Every structure is written in structure tokens, then in C-alpha cells.
Amino acid sequence: EVQLVESGGGLVQPGGSLRLSCAASGFTFSSYEMNWVRQAPGKGLEWISYISRSGSTMYYADSVKGRFTISRDNAKNSLYLQMNSLRAEDTAVYYCARGSGLGYWGQGTLVTVSS
């Protein structure tokens, strides 16, 4: 069974940093592209980052470019999102999603940016 489990969310002050993790199981992690998608409270879905199977190619939404960094460790079946210079508008549930069609999603982890 495909499982994606996000962790690392929490309350952080504006300007602070947080590192999210997504633990994958039930499939060959290194064979899939991965993405991070977020959803602000009561709002729609917003894609924020993509990483290729090898980790050599990354893309970012303009809203997070220069502040967030996506990475992966295929040996550990894990995806990461390093978030720096956090702003109030980054408050959201962050989901990791598998593949070129976002075919599987984790349950999400809530990030709250507030003083």
C-alpha cells in the first residue's frame, strides 16, 4: 500500500525556519517524481515545488522561490522541504504528492507562521 507521511509542521515565528519531511513506503520511491502542495486555511490548492527522480531538477512556485528548498534522499525513501524566511502567508497544510500526476497524497502537516 502506498503511504506518504508528512511531519515537521508546527508553529513558527515570522522570519523563522522549518524543515518538513515526507516518509514514503509501499512503492519504489526513487522511481517517482515528487511534489509539495499546500493549502491555506479555507483556500484552494497551491503547488509549490517539484523534484525529479534523481533530485537533479527542481522547480518552485514564484511565491516560495529563493526561500524554500526541496530535496530528497532516495536511500531513506524521504522527501524534504526546507522553509526559510517564513511569512504569515505561508500558513497552510503542506502535502507531499507522488508522481507526474500527483497520484497519491499524504495526510498533510500544518505549518502556522505567527508571532
Next chain:
Amino acid sequence: QSVLTQPPSASGTPGQRVTISCSGSSSNIGSNYVYWYQQLPGTAPKLLIYSNNQRPSGVPDRFSGSKSGTSASLAISGLRSEDEADYYCAAWDDSLSGWVFGGGTKLTVL
């Protein structure tokens, strides 16, 4: 403002057929596959339709997708109370080098 345009709401009575539209441009829907996701209250999104009109295993055939030019639509036939959810369309955007989503459509079963 979402790159893909969906109606904010839709509704129908049990047994009815409803459609949800999704409008984009040549850089996204016009040149790439369209995907649809269902998000039940308090849960993560779930893939409903991939590659314009394909259903993952386990998705009832009451759900169907279509695409024409720079627009797509999701149809739900034989509407059931458990279909009440938010529905999102998405596509890869070649100009943005990223996924773009519609703003979501809240489906109410009356």
C-alpha cells in the same frame, strides 16, 4: 487568482448529472493532460481523473473527464450524497514549469 478557472460552486439532487468546467490556456490545458482531484471535508485530495479521462482503479465509472482545446470538464452522473466535496482541476504549465490548479468547485448534493 488561480491560473485555471473553475466555478466556485455547483449543486444537484441525488441521481442527477452535474458537470464542472475548468478553463485554462495553451501553456497548460492546451498542451498537457488534465487531472481532477476530490477533496472530502477534512481530508487530503484524492486523484479522481488522470490523463484527461482515465479513472484510477477504485473510482466509480459515475465520474468521467473530458478535454477540448484549452478547457476540460468533470462529469458526475447518478449523484450521491457522498459526492459532496471540493473538486479541483490541475495541469502542468509549460510556461511556469509547475503545476497549476483551479480554484476549486464546492459540490453540494441537495
